[in-house]
Amino acid sequence: MSDAVKFVLDESRLPRSWYNLQADLPVPLPPVLHPGTQKPIGPSDLAPLFPEELIRQEVSLEREIEIPGPVRDIYRQWRPSPLYRARRLEKALQTPARIYYKWEGVSPAGSHKPNTAVPQAFYNREAGIRRIATETGAGQWGSSLAFAGALFGIDVTVYMVRVSYNQKPYRRALMETWGARCVASPSMETESGRAILALRPDHPGSLGIAISEAVEVAAKSDDTKYALGSVLNHVLMHQTVIGLEAMEQLEMAGDYPDVIVGCTGGGSNFAGIAFPFLGAQLRGGRKVRIVAVEPAACPSLTRGKYAYDYGDTAHLTPLVKMHTLGSTFTPPGFHAGGLRYHGMAPLVSHVQELGLIEPVSFHQTACFQAGLQFARTEGILPAPEANHAVVAAIQEAVKCRESGTAKTILFNLCGHGHFDMQAYMDFMAGKLTDLEYDPTELAMALAGLPSVT
Amino acid sequence: MSDAVKFVLDESRLPRSWYNLQADLPVPLPPVLHPGTQKPIGPSDLAPLFPEELIRQEVSLEREIEIPGPVRDIYRQWRPSPLYRARRLEKALQTPARIYYKWEGVSPAGSHKPNTAVPQAFYNREAGIRRIATETGAGQWGSSLAFAGALFGIDVTVYMVRVSYNQKPYRRALMETWGARCVASPSMETESGRAILALRPDHPGSLGIAISEAVEVAAKSDDTKYALGSVLNHVLMHQTVIGLEAMEQLEMAGDYPDVIVGCTGGGSNFAGIAFPFLGAQLRGGRKVRIVAVEPAACPSLTRGKYAYDYGDTAHLTPLVKMHTLGSTFTPPGFHAGGLRYHGMAPLVSHVQELGLIEPVSFHQTACFQAGLQFARTEGILPAPEANHAVVAAIQEAVKCRESGTAKTILFNLCGHGHFDMQAYMDFMAGKLTDLEYDPTELAMALAGLPSVT
Numbered sequence: 001m002s003d004a005v006k007f008v009l010d011e012s013r014l015p016r017s018w019y020n021l022q023a024d025l026p027v028p029l030p031p032v033l034h035p036g037t038q039k040p041i042g043p044s045d046l047a048p049l050f051p052e053e054l055i056r057q058e059v060s061l062e063r064e065i066e067i068p069g070p071v072r073d074i075y076r077q078w079r080p081s082p083l084y085r086a087r088r089l090e091k092a093l094q095t096p097a098r099i100y101y102k103w104e105g106v107s108p109a110g111s112h113k114p115n116t117a118v119p120q121a122f123y124n125r126e127a128g129i130r131r132i133a134t135e136t137g138a139g140q141w142g143s144s145l146a147f148a149g150a151l152f153g154i155d156v157t158v159y160m161v162r163v164s165y166n167q168k169p170y171r172r173a174l175m176e177t178w179g180a181r182c183v184a185s186p187s188m189e190t191e192s193g194r195a196i197l198a199l200r201p202d203h204p205g206s207l208g209i210a211i212s213e214a215v216e217v218a219a220k221s222d223d224t225k226y227a228l229g230s231v232l233n234h235v236l237m238h239q240t241v242i243g244l245e246a247m248e249q250l251e252m253a254g255d256y257p258d259v260i261v262g263c264t265g266g267g268s269n270f271a272g273i274a275f276p277f278l279g280a281q282l283r284g285g286r287k288v289r290i291v292a293v294e295p296a297a298c299p300s301l302t303r304g305k306y307a308y309d310y311g312d313t314a315h316l317t318p319l320v321k322m323h324t325l326g327s328t329f330t331p332p333g334f335h336a337g338g339l340r341y342h343g344m345a346p347l348v349s350h351v352q353e354l355g356l357i358e359p360v361s362f363h364q365t366a367c368f369q370a371g372l373q374f375a376r377t378e379g380i381l382p383a384p385e386a387n388h389a390v391v392a393a394i395q396e397a398v399k400c401r402e403s404g405t406a407k408t409i410l411f412n413l414c415g416h417g418h419f420d421m422q423a424y425m426d427f428m429a430g431k432l433t434d435l436e437y438d439p440t441e442l443a444m445a446l447a448g449l450p451s452v453t
Numbered sequence: 454m455s456d457a458v459k460f461v462l463d464e465s466r467l468p469r470s471w472y473n474l475q476a477d478l479p480v481p482l483p484p485v486l487h488p489g490t491q492k493p494i495g496p497s498d499l500a501p502l503f504p505e506e507l508i509r510q511e512v513s514l515e516r517e518i519e520i521p522g523p524v525r526d527i528y529r530q531w532r533p534s535p536l537y538r539a540r541r542l543e544k545a546l547q548t549p550a551r552i553y554y555k556w557e558g559v560s561p562a563g564s565h566k567p568n569t570a571v572p573q574a575f576y577n578r579e580a581g582i583r584r585i586a587t588e589t590g591a592g593q594w595g596s597s598l599a600f601a602g603a604l605f606g607i608d609v610t611v612y613m614v615r616v617s618y619n620q621k622p623y624r625r626a627l628m629e630t631w632g633a634r635c636v637a638s639p640s641m642e643t644e645s646g647r648a649i650l651a652l653r654p655d656h657p658g659s660l661g662i663a664i665s666e667a668v669e670v671a672a673k674s675d676d677t678k679y680a681l682g683s684v685l686n687h688v689l690m691h692q693t694v695i696g697l698e699a700m701e702q703l704e705m706a707g708d709y710p711d712v713i714v715g716c717t718g719g720g721s722n723f724a725g726i727a728f729p730f731l732g733a734q735l736r737g738g739r740k741v742r743i744v745a746v747e748p749a750a751c752p753s754l755t756r757g758k759y760a761y762d763y764g765d766t767a768h769l770t771p772l773v774k775m776h777t778l779g780s781t782f783t784p785p786g787f788h789a790g791g792l793r794y795h796g797m798a799p800l801v802s803h804v805q806e807l808g809l810i811e812p813v814s815f816h817q818t819a820c821f822q823a824g825l826q827f828a829r830t831e832g833i834l835p836a837p838e839a840n841h842a843v844v845a846a847i848q849e850a851v852k853c854r855e856s857g858t859a860k861t862i863l864f865n866l867c868g869h870g871h872f873d874m875q876a877y878m879d880f881m882a883g884k885l886t887d888l889e890y891d892p893t894e895l896a897m898a899l900a901g902l903p904s905v906t
């Protein structure tokens with residue numbers, strides 16, 4: 001084992017291809033169904049929303065898909081991202097475990113999201129598209145697409161969940177500095193938004209509603225496409241640069257993970273770090289435990305149902321088979337807004353059904369406590385979403401201390417918390433509580449799932 | 454010339470020594486004077502404030518001072534920092550100039566300040582010190598020392614200029630997440646603070662007052678030392694890792710600067726990028742134009758007097774010869790709080806007197822406009838302080854376009870603007886105006902300079 005703390009890959013070793021887990025699945029993904037006919041959809045059904053190349057990637061079974069040159073050129077601004085050995089954290093925990101973390105906060109937008117925002121903007125631009133509509137919760141995805149849009153000259157409109165729009169004006173300002181237009185959702189700009197505001201003028205919004213608005217805009221317009229920051233197969237695949245780099249960096253360190261930890265909202269940063277290792281395992285390589293960490297207040301993997309469901313509230317999206325809390329479920333307002341989604345990526349759900357990953361959940365105060373310990377040892381202040389990975393990694397390291405085993409733990413630190421200081425202030429002031437979802441609402445949302453199998 | 458956009462130094466090429474410009478000065482620095490006797494001070498006069506090794510570095514004439522191993526170990530977390538070729542900005546400006554920028558926002562605290570916070574905390578820790586008092590304006594220095602204190606187990610108290618304390622709660626929260634105590638200055642904790650509050654209970658504070666408070670605490674306590682984030686010789690020297698790395702990176706690029714640009718408040722990030730190149734020039738190397746950029750509303754280099762003055766308001770510090778607006782001068786409240794200081798580093802002032810650098814000044818709206826253009830081309834959102842370097846670099850590049858000359862421009866992008874979004878929002882909303890200092894106040898402050906020559 002190397003005694004270095006930072007493992008930097010030379011730029012020449014920036015991955016040339018993304019890794020597509022679909023190539024190695026022992027059982028293929030269930031088909032995506034048309035919301036009207038409930039029959040499997042074809043590429044033409046998605047054409048109003050996405051450029052052809054992204055649709056091709058969504059269903060591709062090729063193991064490797066080449067990263068275009070212009071995308072690699074932009075990746076190079078912050079990639080390969082560093083892999084760190086968390087020696088100061090290890091010491092504080094008095095653990096024999098070796099803890100490594102991949103640090104995605106070095107991107108201009110401060111999270112892993114530009115890994116897919118950049119290729120999505122690129123493929124749209126290649127297809128002649130000049131406008132993209134999207135949604136955002138806490139704002140990490142919206143700001144990443146705003147950044148990518150600025151680089152490719154694409155106008156970006158972001159429907160931002162209203163409660164976040166009001167609570168996080170600085171995230172909104174960040175999108176605007178990159179030239180994007182940011183609209184509070186539900187808005188009066190779409191039928192979906194107007195219908196909801198008619199029922200409840202002060203509706204706080206949800207990711208499901210914001211997706212409906214952005215999809216509607218794209219579907220109705222000839223010159224606008226839609227972009228999603230997580231959930232879809234091609235989005236998860238773009239994130240595999242994280243795990244592919246980590247594999248090479250751990251090789252530099254002379255190590256290999258026993259446990260991989262990632263936080264899961266829609267599933268993209270988790271898939272990014274885990275899928276390349278999972279693929280290696282499926283091809284006969286070393287087995288690795290993979291832990292998916294979700295918020296206890298929005299527990300799609302641990303308490304949801306594996307069923308066909310809509311990705312949005314207005315039921316404009318296709319039906320996908322996933323772990324879901326039901327598209328009408330509204331999670332309570334905990335701070336990790338990027339994890340407040342009723343569903344889960346079909347690929348992540350599928351590998352959980354195959355028994356290849358372990359889901360766990362944590363409440364938010366435990367996550368912030370872990371984030372503070374991480375900041376005071378490793379020096380980096382994580383985003384509230386990333387704190388879910390931190391707390392689970394710490395828990396694994398503590399288990400190692402208790403059992404006296406020196407395991408190798410790898411986790412993805414998906415973003416920084418610079419735009420989440422209010423949450424840290426509330427936590428340090430003792431004002432933050434653990435929020436619970438409403439079990440009756442969850443039961444109703446699950447009972448209302450579409451009757452498709 | 455290389456066609457790469459990012460130049461990454463291997464960790465093995467992290468500088469092993471800081472560069473001390475004092476070794477190469479054609480004329481030595483004027484002596485520092487005791488505030489009581491007005492005679493040159495000796496090391497023992499500084500002993501209540503600083504550990505011995507930092508006092509030694511302050512007056513050293515050695516060209517290279519070795520960076521201790523534990524400091525290099527922490528530097529490695531984010532150093533060598535990347536050097537970028539700003540190709541997208543060049544294209545937008547249609548300039549034949551080659552623009553390079555060194556990016557210091559990759560540190561955990563988001564600016565160049567940890568380059569000196571870490572060694573300062575280290576030397577204090579080596580001397581057995583467990584508590585440090587300091588001041589901060591916008592908060593970049595305070596948060597950097599908080600970060601360094603957390604790593605070395607040193608309790609940090611930060612006296613933060615009250616107006617910033619109230620306007621920037623998130624910067625304060627960042628210090629607290631790293632375990633520092635942050636106090637609004639003027640405070641009731643010190644004689645200096647109480648005296649000012651007695652005269653004006655709602656005093657907004659200033660860097661000069663906050664320095665008085667921190668110095669007083671250190672001077673009166675056996676177990677507490679003081680730390681300064683800029684101005685002093687040893688602080689500027691610690692920052693030379695920036696320029697030393699940039700030299701090697703430009704060599705990788707096959708290039709050498711014709712012009713170097715840095716923003717100047719106290720002078721440390723400017724010295725960090727410029728002094729290694731200036732030293733090479735003084736030793737017979739290639740001549741380079743060096744441009745120091747300051748805010749038009751706090752113009753110590755362009756409108757101040759080169760004279761002996763105090764570093765603080767309560768006149769507790771020694772007298773240093775520098776460009777100063779007078780220690781009673783209160784700059785207007787523009788957004789680049791890190792540049793709101795009445796004085797300038799003696800070393801920067803000295804090389805200006807020797808005709809080795811060119812000072813220029815800009816108003817804040819021009820700076821924010823440049824920052825926005827930078828964000829939309831290069832993707833990185835600069836701090837308001839850094840925007841002063843951006844605007845001057847752009848101006849140099851535009852001159853190249855107009856004259857058709859392909860010069861090489863290097864500037865230091867000293868930090869990110871993630872904690873300055875309110876300023877960007879105000880600018881984008883058209884609410885930001887150019888602030889002017891009060892010429893009568895400046896004349897009075899200059900008239901009140903101590904009569905020492």
